[in-house]
Amino acid sequence: MSEKLKTMVWTSLKLAVAFGMIFWMIKSGKLDMASLKVFMDHPWALFACFVYWLFFGLLCGSTRWFLLLRGLGIALPYFQAIRLSLIGLFFNSAMPGAVGGDVIKAIYISKSAHHGQKGATLVSIVLDRVVGLYGLFTFAALVSIVAWNGLSQNPILSHMSQIVLFLFGAITLAFAHVLFHPKRFDVVDKVLSVSLLRKFRGLYHSLLRYREAKSSLFLAWLISIGIQGASILLYWKIAELLTEQNIGFVKFCTAAPLAILATAIPLAPGGLGVGHVAFERILAFVGVDGGANIFNVVFLTSMAFNFTGIIPYLMQSKVKLHADVKTNS
Secondary structure, three states, rough: HHHHHHHHHHHHHHHHHHHHHHHHHHHHOOOOHHHHHHHHHOHHHHHHHHHHHHHHHHHHHHHHHHOOOOOOOOOOOOOHHHHHHHHHHHHHHHHHOOOOHHHHHHHHHHHHOOOHHHHHHHHHHHHHHHHHHHHHHHHHHHHHHHHHHHHOOHHHHHHHHHHHHHHHHHHHHHHHHHHHHOOOHHHHHOOOOOHHHHHHHHHHHHHHHHOHHHHHHHHHHHHHHHHHHHHHHHHHHHHHHHOOOOOOOHHHHHHHHHHHHOOOOOHHHOOHHHHHHHHHHHHOOOOOOOOHHHHHHHHHHHHHHOOOOOOOOHOOOOOOOHOOOOOOO
């Protein structure tokens, strides 16, 4: 079987599983497409979704990637970063998985990068995702710490808060190692010196460049906290509109990050299927019903806005990207 045919078969299987999840949730009554009428009853909710997508999803997300590129010495013009990010959002909606757009961005920018910088461009794409997750768990960890006295009284909320704090701590330790470890005691570099892992050593060395560009990484992290905080706030308000209940924000914050994390599983566009099931099951642990509908409302509006990325994609094919990309040694 050819590689192309294998890819097509694997993609078809993933999409079948995702749509199977959707079909099962609709048949079981857990997913009600009529929930979309919330935008007719509350037009401001649709406007809020658009503002979040434009300001936080696109502009703040582009700024974060722009800073991470600068930290690696790659001088991509800011508006080009926005353009590529919008194209990436389009492919996130058109390709299996929530990371399809990252692949496209990596292809575009790596073709124009100088020799020796291709690994750095890949690091910027991966790190953009990692910093995004770090911002998510930072926000949730701060909420958990501030409200710990109340959360500790509920076994479920306490357990979820501990998971969030563990993930936050693990990522913090990883970044602390990269930025502050003594070079002569670099255990990771020694492990990557093994022949089987040596091909990853160059990527790790690209990551170490942030030791001289800590401010870029720090600002990207702060932006991520804002993006993820706004995301949780949006889901929370949609949840209150759909359930017509007053849902405690702190309680919602303990579960939402874990549900959002599941949408990154590369199964179908934008977390289709996986996100619906994750929100339904995880939010139910904290007493919030209709999680699939909550995710579906935000998911469908984001998908619709993401498709505007087809415009810069069609225009991008006529532009020579290498004229826009410079590298700093």
